Amino acid sequence: MLSQVVELIESKHRFLITGHARPDGDSTGSSLALYWGLRALHKDVVVVMRDPIPPAYQELPGAGEVQVRPAIDEPYDAAFVIECSDLDRPGLPGLEKQFIVNIDHHTTTALFGHINWIDATAAAVGEMIYNLCKALGININQPIAECVYAALLSDTGSFHYANTTERTFKIASELVRRGARPAHVARALYESHSFGKIKLLGSVLSTLQRDESGRVAWVTMTREMMEAAEATEDDLEGIVNHPLSIRDVEAAVFFKEIHPGQFRISLRSKGNVDVSKIAERFGGGGHKYASGCTVIGTQDSVANRVLSSLQSELGTTSRAAD
Ligand code: 5GP
Ligand code: MN
Ligand code: MN
Structure with a gap:
């Protein structure tokens, strides 16, 4: 104390x-x-x-x-x-x-x-x-x-x-x-971002998806996107706030392929769901509004597992993209 x-x-x-x-x-x-x-x-x-x-x-x-x-x-x-x-x-x-x-x-x-x-x-x-x-x-x-x-x-x-x-x-x-x-x-x-960060933001935002309920939205970054934008890991900060800023979205996820088959994941919530619970299930941590973890697997399997966990916490089930 x-x-x-x-x-x-x-x-x-x-x-x-x-x-x-x-x-x-x-x-x-x-x-x-x-x-x-x-x-x-x-x-x-x-x-x-x-x-x-x-x-x-x-x-x-x-x-x-x-x-x-x-x-x-x-x-x-x-x-x-x-x-x-x-x-x-x-x-x-x-x-x-x-x-x-x-x-x-x-x-x-x-x-x-x-x-x-x-x-x-x-x-x-x-x-x-x-x-x-x-x-x-x-x-x-x-x-x-x-x-x-x-x-x-x-x-x-x-x-x-x-x-x-x-x-x-x-x-x-x-x-x-x-x-x-x-x-x-x-x-x-x-207001001091690198050129690469804003280029990367463009390609990451083009992956934007949400579930049928409209309460969960996510974006994904592949290794290729990061290399094409010549971005660094520092450039990834804050990107997850964009899917979270959508009306009706309660939780957002950013899947970042840091190494082939290894995804660092950022979770954010507007407050109705405690995203530290989801991160902890995958060996990570954080707090109610912001948490993170690292998950190994293919892009689809990692996304499926994390989004299912988030949706069961929110009480929504479907994962259909739009
Ligand atoms: P970010 O998404 O900005 O990387 O992390 C958001 C929050 O989650 C931060 O408070 C950070 O400390 C926590 N966090 C991110 N990754 C991990 C992790 O691997 N383990 C733990 N325990 N906390 C994490
Ligand atoms: Mn702090
Ligand atoms: Mn910190």
């Missing part, structure tokens, strides 16, 4: 921060905000990720100082593991030897830390880091403000998901007062 984290930070000096593999806006913004908070306390701190920070978040203060490493081989007083469902999610062997502080806002998170601070009421882990800075008496400076703002903007879908509350706007307001630049962050996150 929060008081344990505060006590640990006050009594120790040398810290590691990491987030999940393939960092997103919340894991990146939260990790960097904590980095700036610990720096303000003159701690010795490093952010280590398995994967590079995607271009959208590279303009965040401190992004250039993130170290990309395949493993952790030195001892730290403690390792903060941000937004991870289990200790394998960072993809960093050696982490298990550290004193682990697990910080997350997902209820499906395993309690893998020596300290576990889980707050399912937080819109983003960024909000928890903001609360932690306050509890530590840290002045919210410009870098902290901008990193927390990016985490909030990203995890609330630009303040339009159901996790957006009065408290979110109160915090966002203070962050702007402390120097976060909304237009700058929005441009980096939403």
Whole structure:
């Protein structure tokens, strides 16, 4: 819990921060905000990720100082593991030897830390880091403000998901007062796409299908589409929101053929169905509104299995495409 984290930070000096593999806006913004908070306390701190920070978040203060490493081989007083469902999610062997502080806002998170601070009421882990800075008496400076703002903007879908509350706007307001630049962050996150991403979006959207009920819609990306658009994995973020944006659609799926016969799947819901249940059935996780998993098989068999599972959860049965 929060008081344990505060006590640990006050009594120790040398810290590691990491987030999940393939960092997103919340894991990146939260990790960097904590980095700036610990720096303000003159701690010795490093952010280590398995994967590079995607271009959208590279303009965040401190992004250039993130170290990309395949493993952790030195001892730290403690390792903060941000937004991870289990200790394998960072993809960093050696982490298990550290004193682990697990910080997350997902209820499906395993309690893998020596300290576990889980707050399912937080819109983003960024909000928890903001609360932690306050509890530590840290002045919210410009870098902290901008990193927390990016985490909030990203995890609330630009303040339009159901996790957006009065408290979110109160915090966002203070962050702007402390120097976060909304237009700058929005441009980096939403108006700095690669040419390949928009080309890829075109071919992926041409696969759009929905079931007979009209409540489930899905799109598929093959290896060939990705190669033709010269797109990267970073370019896939956000595409699943397009099928979800259709009227009457309650849940959307994006099937991504990452390797031949291996599909990484993104599931999204408007709230009537908890898509973490479906992802968990296939060995993945996430939360009610957004979840993911990886499934092996042919395109048809993978689609059949995942869509059937989703439809039984929604109480619809047919899979006829249109
Ligand atoms: P995305 O669709 O953006 O990759 O992931 C959406 C959500 O599902 C995120 O909260 C992410 O942490 C979670 N998620 C995605 N893939 C996996 C996975 O393989 N395992 C687990 N446990 N969670 C996942
Ligand atoms: Mn995340
Ligand atoms: Mn999050």
